[in-house]
Amino acid sequence: MTPDDLVEAMAARGISCSITEARRICGHHISLGKDDDALVRPVRRALMAALDEHIERRGLEVVEKVTDDFDGFTKYLFRHHDGALTEAVRIPLEKEGRYTVCLSSQVGCAMRCAFCATGRLGLTRSLEAWEMVAAFRAVRADTLRDHPGHHVSGAVFQGQGEPFHNYDEVIRAAKVLSEPCGGRIAKEAITISTVGLVPQIRRYAAEKHPYRLIVSLTSAIPERRLKLLPVAGRFEMPEVAAALRELFASVGSRLTVAWVLLRGQNHGADEVAALQKFFAGIPLRVNLIDVNDATGSFERVTERERVAFVEKLQAAGIATRQRYSGGRSKHAACGMLAAQRLASEA
Numbered sequence: 224m225t226p227d228d229l230v231e232a233m234a235a236r237g238i239s240c241s242i243t244e245a246r247r248i249c250g251h252h253i254s255l256g257k258d259d260d261a262l263v264r265p266v267r268r269a270l271m272a273a274l275d276e277h278i279e280r281r282g283l284e285v286v287e288k289v290t291d292d293f294d295g296f297t298k299y300l301f302r303h304h305d306g307a308l309t310e311a312v313r314i315p316l317e318k319e320g321r322y323t324v325c326l327s328s329q330v331g332c333a334m335r336c337a338f339c340a341t342g343r344l345g346l347t348r349s350l351e352a353w354e355m356v357a358a359f360r361a362v363r364a365d366t367l368r369d370h371p372g373h374h375v376s377g378a379v380f381q382g383q384g385e386p387f388h389n390y391d392e393v394i395r396a397a398k399v400l401s402e403p404c405g406g407r408i409a410k411e412a413i414t415i416s417t418v419g420l421v422p423q424i425r426r427y428a429a430e431k432h433p434y435r436l437i438v439s440l441t442s443a444i445p446e447r448r449l450k451l452l453p454v455a456g457r458f459e460m461p462e463v464a465a466a467l468r469e470l471f472a473s474v475g476s477r478l479t480v481a482w483v484l485l486r487g488q489n490h491g492a493d494e495v496a497a498l499q500k501f502f503a504g505i506p507l508r509v510n511l512i513d514v515n516d517a518t519g520s521f522e523r524v525t526e527r528e529r530v531a532f533v534e535k536l537q538a539a540g541i542a543t544r545q546r547y548s549g550g551r552s553k554h555a556a557c558g559m560l561a562a563q564r565l566a567s568e569a
Contacts, residue, residue: 224249225402238273248274250404253356256364258282283357288365299365301358303330307347309383311358313366316377320370323377323412324362326355328393329384334418336441337451338483338514338521341383349388352395355380359406377412381437386415387423397434410434416481421458424466428473437510438467439481442489443497451485464501477506477542483514486522490532495539508542 224232226245233240244266251257258280286308287300297313309327316323332339333346363375378400380386386393397413400406410433417424418439427436440463442448449455471478484490498507511529514521524532533543 225398226404233270233273233277236273236277238270238277240270244270246404249402252280253360253399253402253405254407256360281353281357283354283361285361285365299358299362301361303350303354309350309354309358311362311382313362313375320373321377322366322373322375323379324359324375325379325382326358326396327382327384328355328380328386328389332384333388334385335453336418336439337453338441338485338516340516344383346384346388349384349392352392352399355393355396356399356406359400363406376408377414378406378408379414379416381414381416385418385420387417387420387427390423390426394432397432401434418452418454419458419463420454421462421466424463425469428466428470431473435479436470437479437481438463439483441481441483441485443494443501444489447489451489460497460501467502468505471505477508478502479508479510481510481512481546483512484524484529484532485514486524486528488521490524490528492535494532495535495541498536498541499539506542508544509536510544510546512546 226242226249229245229249230240230242233245247266281304283301283303285299286302288297290297295315299311299313301309301311303309307330309330311327312325314323314325315321327350329349330347331344332341335342335345359375359378366373366375378397380393380397393415397415398405400408401410401413414435414437415427416437416439424436424438439452440448441451443460445455445460448460467478482489498509511533513523529545533545536543
């Protein structure tokens with residue numbers, strides 16, 4: 224909860240909680256990651272007793288942790304209270320001693336993107352905000368144990384699940400993570416990804432949230448996009464482009480789209496022409512990501528093919544950024560570790 228949430232939750236139960244007390248409580252449990260009640264004074268004993276009675280505090284069980292020897296990406300597999308499995312990834316940043324955490328928003332996913340391991344798991348349920356915050360807390364605490372003095376300074380909702388399919392809980396979690404007495408992450412260091420759910424993009428634009436939004440396009444050609452991202456059957460490219468224009472009008476800054484590079488499929492001049500057609504007049508950045516497909520159905524592009532695609536994009540005035548696809552040797556793509564564990568337990 225944010226401090227305001229806590230004040231309201233206690234008031235609904237007829238219990239007085241000042242905003243100062245709420246900030247101290249949230250700071251103790253979320254910012255400092257403490258599970259005991261030895262709080263900084265003054266917080267009334269009666270309020271602490273009421274918290275114990277009315278507020279449930281849970282953590283997540285870390286059932287597996289693997290670190291890639293090559294790049295230091297660390298994957299965590301969590302078991303939730305109902306036995307569900309989700310993942311988070313601790314990602315080293317360019318600045319030494321800094322990390323961002325990739326968080327899941329659902330158990331599995333309903334979007335069924337062709338190249339995604341999580342999509343093959345199907346959707347079990349959505350996570351509540353506390354579960355996402357608990358995953359962040361667990362990774363941050365482990366980081367401090369592994370690397371004293373290092374710091375988790377960012378979060379990205381791009382793990383298992385479609386964040387905008389769980390819009391309210393993801394936004395709530397982002398608010399808690401960006402609270403000074405919550406996760407203490409700068410708002411601009413929180414990223415939310417979506418595969419292109421148009422109503423939620425429009426809602427996000429209207430609500431003017433301060434977090435970065437990335438839309439996973441992977442293809443701008445309607446027929447190809449439909450084969451790769453089945454959600455394109457519900458929200459076609461003209462609708463997605465119109466929603467992104469609303470977002471651009473709201474934020475007024477360059478928009479970012481994610482592009483999973485698939486050899487022989489989505490790195491030709493036809494894709495560049497489609498981007499120009501749908502996003503004319505909008506400053507666009509394309510984040511290029513190498514596919515990490517456990518099934519072998521999709522191949523990574525060669526370096527020569529990547530460079531050729533980047534040159535075409537830049538010639539069209541479209542900015543690019545190569546995003547590193549890390550942890551490859553340790554099944555770091557979302558859903559891989561969970562799928563392995565489910566298979567072994569079955």
